[in-house]
Amino acid sequence: MKRKFNFYCILLLIAVAFSLFTAAQHFVEGFNSGYADATLEFQDRATGKTCKPYILDLRSHNPARRELAMTNTMTGNTDSLRVSKVTAWVVAEGTGSTPVLVTIGNMLVLLAMSGCCLAFWVVFIRLVLAVNRGEDFGESATRRLRLMGWYIIAIYLGEWLLPAFDTTPAVAYAGYDVSLHSEIDSMLLVIGLGLLMVSQLFAVGQKMKEENDLTI
Numbered sequence: 001m002k003r004k005f006n007f008y009c010i011l012l013l014i015a016v017a018f019s020l021f022t023a024a025q026h027f028v029e030g031f032n033s034g035y036a037d038a039t040l041e042f043q044d045r046a047t048g049k050t051c052k053p054y055i056l057d058l059r060s061h062n063p064a065r066r067e068l069a070m071t072n073t074m075t076g077n078t079d080s081l082r083v084s085k086v087t088a089w090v091v092a093e094g095t096g097s098t099p100v101l102v103t104i105g106n107m108l109v110l111l112a113m114s115g116c117c118l119a120f121w122v123v124f125i126r127l128v129l130a131v132n133r134g135e136d137f138g139e140s141a142t143r144r145l146r147l148m149g150w151y152i153i154a155i156y157l158g159e160w161l162l163p164a165f166d167t168t169p170a171v172a173y174a175g176y177d178v179s180l181h182s183e184i185d186s187m188l189l190v191i192g193l194g195l196l197m198v199s200q201l202f203a204v205g206q207k208m209k210e211e212n213d214l215t216i
Contacts, residue, residue, distance in 0.1 A: 006128075006132070009128050052090055053087055053088070053090075054087070054088050054090055054171070054180065055085070055086075055087050055180070055181040056085070056086055056087075056088050056171065056178055056179065056180065056181055057084065057085055057178070057179050057180070057181045058083055058084055058085070058086060058173070058176045058177070058178060059084070059176060059177040059179075060082065060175060060176055061175050061176065061177070062175060065082065065175065066080040066081060066082050067081065067082060067083045068080070068081040068082075068083065069081070085181055088171065090170070090171055105164075106162060109158050109161045109162055110158075110162075112154070112158060113154070113155050113158035113159075116151040116152075116154045116155050116158070117151070117155060119147075119151050120148055120151040120152065120155075123144050123147050123148050123151070124144075124148060126144060127141060127144045127145070127148075130144075138206055139206065141202060142199050142202040142203045142206065143199075145195055145196075145198055145199035145202060146195070146196060146199040148195050149191075149192045149193070149194070149195030149196035149199060150192070150196070151192075152188055152189075152191050152192035152195065153188070153189060153192035153193070153196075155188055156184075156185070156186075156188035156189045156192060159182075159183075159184045159185065159188070160184060162182070163180055163182045
């Protein structure tokens, strides 16, 4: 049983390592894009313009609308494209929080999310070590599973908070609904609630075991 448990843990760690590698690639791409955006922003300021890049989601009022035509180099044909996500350099003042508050808010949320992620893995490793030491799934295991669930839910809530600290651009395009782009992973909420449910099942099982022991 322990070997199978350790095998599943190894598979989980491999999956996490793969996801971290993918996340690192996205981070490098985002860093390069952000650096290029910052360079353009400083160049615009030098010319007297006030431009700030925003990643926006565009929802067309006309579902059949196609804005761009590009040549497909694989086939040589011209393909029609519909714009749904763009980076817009907005020549306008943002409304909402000041840049200093935005930076502080984002840093605090990111630090809290990083702390929850680190705490999750610390609790997970302790749970794995406890199983390998032969400890039963009693109150300590239930508490650890519950903590892991709440840490995951906290990370999910952090993803909702991050856009709240960003400035809202003064943007309106004819024929589109415009909103700031955000990538919120709802699977985090599912995993967190699942861990809470499993921890509650363990708590019920432990309670039933204690009642049976008293009966005997």
